Amino acid sequence: MNTSEERSAGADDWTVAVNGWDPEKVTHHGNLFLLGNGCMGYRGTLEEFGPDEKVGILIPGLYDRVGDAWREPVNAPNALFTRIAINGKWLNPLDIKPDAHQQSLDLRTATHRRLTRFTVDGVRVLLSAERFLSADKVNLMAMQFVIEIQGQAEVTVETGIDQRIWDLNGPHLEGFSASQVDGTLLLESSTHEKGEPVAVAERALWQSKVPVGSETVDGSMRRWQFSADGSVSLALEKVATVHTSLDQHGVTDIDELACRELAVASEAGYKKLHAAHREVWEQRWNRADITIDGDREGQNALRYSIYQLLSAAPFHSEHLSIPARALSGQVYKGAIFWDTEIFMLPFFLATFPEVARNLVRYRIHTLDGAKEKAREYGHVGAFYPWEGQEGGFDACTLFNVTDVFTHRPMRTYFRDKQIHISGDVAWAVWRYVQVTGDHVLLWSGGFEVMLECARFFLSWAYRTSDDKHFVLLDVTGPDEYHERVNNNAYTNYLVRHCVRAMLEAARIMAESDPEKFSELASALGFNDAERDCLQDFADRLHLPQPNPRNGIIEQFDGYFQLEDCSLDQLKGRIIDPNEYLGGGSGLATTTCILKQADTVLATFLFDDIFSPAQKEANWNFYEPRTEHGSSLSACVYSLVATEIGKPDFAYEYFLKTATIDLHGNSKQHVGTLYIGGTHPAANGGAWMVAVLGFAGLNLLPDQVRFRPRLPSQWNGLCFSFCWQGLLASVSIDNDVIEVHADPTNSSPIPCAFDGTLQHCQPGQVLSLPFV
Template identity: 45%
Template sequence: MVGTITEHGFNKEQIEFFGSKFLIGNGFLGYRGTLEEYTKHELVACTLSGLYDQNGTKWREPVNAPNPFFIVAQYNGEDMSVLKRKPAAHMQSIDMQGAVHSRQTTFDNGFCIASRRFVSMADKHVMAAEYTVFCEHGGDISLNIKIDSDIWDLNGPHLENVSLNHKGGVFVYCANTIELKEKIVVAQKAVSAHAEVFETGSGFVIQKAMSSGETLTANIYAAVYKSSDEDIENCESAAIASVNASARLGFEKLLAANAARWQQIWDDVLVTIDGDKEAELALRYSTYLLLVSTPFHTSHVAIPARGLSGQVYKGAMFWDTEIYMLPFYCCCLPKTARNLVLYRINTLEGARRKAKEYGYRGAFYAWESQETGDEYCTEYNLNDIFTGRPIRTYFRDKQVHISADVVYGIWEYYKMTGDDEILLEGGAETIFECVRFLYSYSYFKCDKDRFEILDVTGADEYHERIHNDAFTNVMTKKALEAAARVIEILETKYPEKLANIIEKIDYVKDKKAIDDFKNKLYIPSPQKETGVIEQYDGYFKTEDTTPRELKKRIIKKDEYLGSPNGIAVNTQVIKQADVVLVTALFDKDYTLDQKLANFNYYEPRTEHGSSLSTCIYALAAVKCDLLDYAYKYFMRAAHTDLSGDYKLYAGDLYIGGTHPAANGGSWMVAILGFGGLRAYEREVSFEPKLPERWKSLAFRMYCQNQKFEVKIAHGSIILNSFACNTKEITFVIYGKKHKMQPGAAQTIKY
């Protein structure tokens, strides 16, 4: 049993939060955790993965489909809605085992509503709901069911040429997107074994005079298709056929098929923490939220910054994917990790277009990337909360580390999987074009005989247009090293194919120059006296204060603290981990004293204004042997979407929703941090440091396409190699090598 997340009681103030908290989905679409009687005013959303639209000059964002699960129950002519009548008891839950949303509501007149719904992981187009009412005292019942086409959009509307037709017991909604004219179809069918189902001009109605203690159940089957779906000639016919097939199978069989597919996934990703059920549940919930937004079906999109919980951040993919999420997939779901890497390869042309737009060569990846890889981050991304005027920000222009992050992701995937084909299918070309851009962007200082990277925005984000940002420079160095290693690998294994790649992108002359760039790139180093790395040139000259003191200067609650005019700009207060992100990811490059010095310096100066921050401080704390700190920050990260302790607004910009980066980051802390997992090209190492309260940490993992079961306890590791494995893998436990043959099991003391 994976676990259930449950909330009791009804509070209108929590509607937005619960919509995110109880999200269901299958990676093709996400359906917010709203109640059946809710409308766009309660932020109902059925968000489609990979389908974007722009209405005029508004921001381009993912398309929300109409809601096929709108139901209002009437009892003796009165709407039984939590929005109109306060419930005597109310419960909402998610059974994470199969991503099933449930609600139970009892009103003071004895009328009860119980529902279950899911988005099928077995068939990406299928949705199903079961809606049951119970009448304690008897009376006239009416269930009004329709496709609600009054859609919540942040920058819409996005659909035109709308029609609603009734065909053979199925309601079919059809529309086209405004920008690309893509067709969307939502089909709906309602059935009931307890009463006749009537069809009106806009939906289904089920009516019954019920006796005391009687129940009435309706099953609603829905299907969502779009014209770009692969292997679909007519999405309207496909949607109708789908709901009719679902109705023939019935709710329970559909649920069983969904549960079976979810079980296959959980078999690979479930983490067990003996001795800490709270941490275990929080980590599993974090994993669940990643999975419902995972595009298992395609390599043409990745995971948006707010998952599939809505249209926030334009539904765009950020650096979050490579740094915070990809490690989970590389370890547990390598086929899906491959899709995420292929997304960057597939959008290489968009990155080339962006580099050319700014006058550079190579591939400058989008800060906010959508399906084509073009840049959809606007120049004016926020509004001044005092004047209402747009603020010029430099997220899209100056966060050049994104191209280095893409290289990092490809290389980490390669180390874990040994997948040569990914390099030959565009991975090597992508890496070479990214480092070509970084070289093109850099400056050579003749008097210092070194390359520098100037006028950037680093991981911190509050401080824009700075010089020699530590994270940017280090990530660039790592990208250059990865590019050099890829050349070595391909020269050894596939020399002709390497020659073809180099010829195709005219890389011969650049190769020598980029080697020089790698050798002479300036890397900010720990100061001799303190061991602290300066985050960027001149950082130590800014005002030294703390987030608590800084926030005393806040005039309006949601004012943005960062560049260009925020109160943090001329101070050492940072939004999220920057230097500490470097020491966490590349801890072997620094001594323990240096890691401690940087943790102790930057931790009190970090505002944690992003959900990306606490997980990295947890990971860094493990590397510093500060396990109490690490556990505290781990629990904060893993509870991000459970507690709702996150910012809803940046200035006046709504940024609510789920937080996949924090979800993936929580897994990183547990497995890469406390578990001590690290991948090299030909082997895997473990240096565990479990929290004292954890008796053991158990999980499954893949390495070089081989599957293993791992159980880490204090002082020992049990490794099981699955019998289906085909080759030997070397595990290094605190420096000692242990070879694992297929089907073997070892208990190793450390």
């Protein structure tokens, strides 16, 4: 790290802070200090920054395309833009080196702060600011900006709504129209592709008597000029609202909606708005926080990971999900990947099942797009997108990577061969039902999703020549370095699981309400003949088996015939640090080197199928051959390492996962494609390792099972969980597990440990000793 900068965790493990100024870290800090409330994301940039510094106010779910460029989410104009000039010189640490600088993020209250000291022409200036995106009113943002001046100077303060917008493939907004009414600045615009309206409203109010001259307004900017003499302290409060067509809810004019909400918020004032916001975050932390005894670095990294998940979560909507780069920017087209179901959903299932329901409902709402994609490729059922945008549209192109040597686009098979995405979605639907007991979701679209995914898999499958088995050919598994393979183990095991889960859901629904299910089945065209056909498909689907000699599962047909070089040998062949290792001519394609966990992920997800010895054999074989070129990888190896008696190795990969955005040392390019931003899948993976791995929590349909295996770095662990609508907190040390059932629970929680089942009654503390 640059010696001018030092990152710290803060005295109470609730703060992430950077002391010192390093211009090379501006992009990283935009990710590190990201604010979010599910409706908007505000990158951790300084108030005086603009598009060159990647200022971004991301609106998830609102997409736009310009020409032949990729469709991506829209960034809104920056309503908190503020800058100061002393004697005509604008204060910006990129232009004037600051005497001191600190930037911080309060995880407890989701509040961003900065403090920067300048000396200009002998005049000392201290700028401090605090801002938040409201968790109480999700279209609202607010800021306090304080200016302290020592000396004589001509001062200019400029603030307003910055129309300069950072886009990767824009410009996405056009037709800007600025107006001012009763102290409110309003900036209206619309998207390029579909003309979707975007309205930003802003108010600015000085909080003390200041030597401010008359205000002038130029478009969407306000300006004050005055003379400072001696000691001057100024405090400016700003409140703003951002509304788009996503927020209309029957409202014809979103500009009126933006102004009306702003008027109410301005009347309340910054302190009350911030208090309401803090109250929401306090409630969320009461449910989601984890405390670790004995490991300050792990504690802060885990809290930061949880913060990122909560910041991106759509608490307010079932028509949004969490993009692969959360709300940190337009990378990966702001699209929804399978990351959400496999790596983020488990956290929400155990902490906020209402958010888990929203994430699953999002896939139900986008089923039509998945069915359309299946038809596009000549299949029936639902083929869910690799990069999902609104309506289930797959934004993934056929040429996703550029060759760094020829500068030509490379054909990739992410879009058309990763059939496991439909399995990941169906897995999530069934997992949600199992953990929450919410069978209503099955009746309101969940079963239909599972059925259409099963139909798709059958339509993709082939029968072997002897008619004994079904096989899944020409697919790409999680390991994207090996495309168009046959019988990828992860995919095949997942498909069988999902088809059988659909059949089990059908049985349960038919038994609970035969008449209602008969009507639903008729509407979906599902009959006994199709049920039997899908049952036969699941029973006869080929599953790559562990080798009886060594227990290793071949990742796909022919994998063991590839060159078995070491990772160091492969890296020694790299010419350009950004060259893509997969694809038709990638260095890894003809070798056994994987991009990320693949077969080992299958051994984790389907815990009941594989023995501990088989898990260990596959972990030992595949781990040295895995590049971990994806942020989805390290947590999987960490999880399985806890199961096979390697908790200290698991801890190393836990830290790698949990600190990925704190350190900012993740892969930034694939070929020439920029893929920077935050990593919510890794954030979810860190939680999974802590709770599902080290604490050994397993939320089963009929019981909650514990199998703790804490790393040597931890003396204890405390967390909470929700199961079947019941709440409990857990504390684990080296001798005992204590389960505290919430006194408001309506029934006991069946807790299993070491083969013994006990029921934790409402309000009871259940102690389970272990060695």
